[in-house]
Amino acid sequence: MKNNLKNILLTAFAVTMIGQASKAQQLNTMDAKHEYNPYLSSPALAGMKDEKGLITNIHYRRISSNLDGNPLSKFLTLDGRLGEGYGAGLQLLNTSAGLISETNAKGSFSYHAKLKEGEVLHIGFSMGLTFGRIDMNKVIGQLNDPVLLAYKSKVLFDSDLGLAYENKNFLLQGTAFNLRRIFNSGLADEAGHDIAYIAISNKVNLSNGAIITPRLIYQSRSNVKDVAGLGLSYQTGAMPVSFNAYVHTNSAYSAGLGYAFSKSFLLNLFYSKPGNDIRGRVSEQLEMGMRWKIK
DSSP: OHHHHHHHHHHHHHHHHHHHHHHHHHHSOOTHHHHTOGGGTOGGGTTOSSSSSEEEEEEEEEEEESSSSOOEEEEEEEEEEEETTEEEEEEEEEEEETTEEEEEEEEEEEEEEEEETTEEEEEEEEEEEEEEEEOGGGOOSOTTOHHHHHHSEEEEEEEEEEEEEEETTEEEEEEEOOHHHHHOTTSOOOTTOEEEEEEEEEOEEOTTSOEEEEEEEEEEETTSOOEEEEEEEEEOSSSSEEEEEEEETTSOEEEEEEEESSSSEEEEEEEEEOOTTTTTTEEEEEEEEEEEEEO
């Protein structure tokens, strides 16, 4: 009896700790969505450029956690124009933390309405499924434990809605995530699920050919305090190099570097320190990305 109780307690503790690491991953979002892959921030920006070609992005994110099972994320996104004014995209995401892993597959459709010269209204909608599972082969304890069975597998449907206004170098965007949770208050709402994202940016062309882009960000997530941020991107004129820096109201900060080998191929790297809300569980985050355009 004592051994059974001990196994149950150990199992529950392990799942709880790994769950905390997974939540820490949700609270620390991808920095590349602000600059190098805007489609990650809104379905409205899928195929936002009026040009031919398929834009492919691959992202890898590793979070150093003080808990067992360091969170790891792998992203793949594809987006482009379908025809005059229409765009589409596909997102595949796999996250893992110890025993727990989630895979999200999401498709997007967007419409880009030209208002005036240089003015475009972007509207987009995404739908997808999230598959969650726990690796029972790695479990040390009772496999029929109710705590484990509750985490064993899940399939969830969800959708996002995005809207953006573009006027030459100015971009205002807003996205509502996880609409299923917004309209169904009876669902369990774990900390860290995205609710809303708002960003305002304006590119400024300098006399030396460089481009500087200030950006204001507002992010809302479930059961945690909303976060605002200020970012600055600088793209050199002489070399295909860009620098990025962001600070947030929860004391999180990040710095990034991008290098374009050609007009079709770019690599980017971000290093970030977490905010106060997860600093006790996460020490740092490293994010790497690659983007190329297939014509």
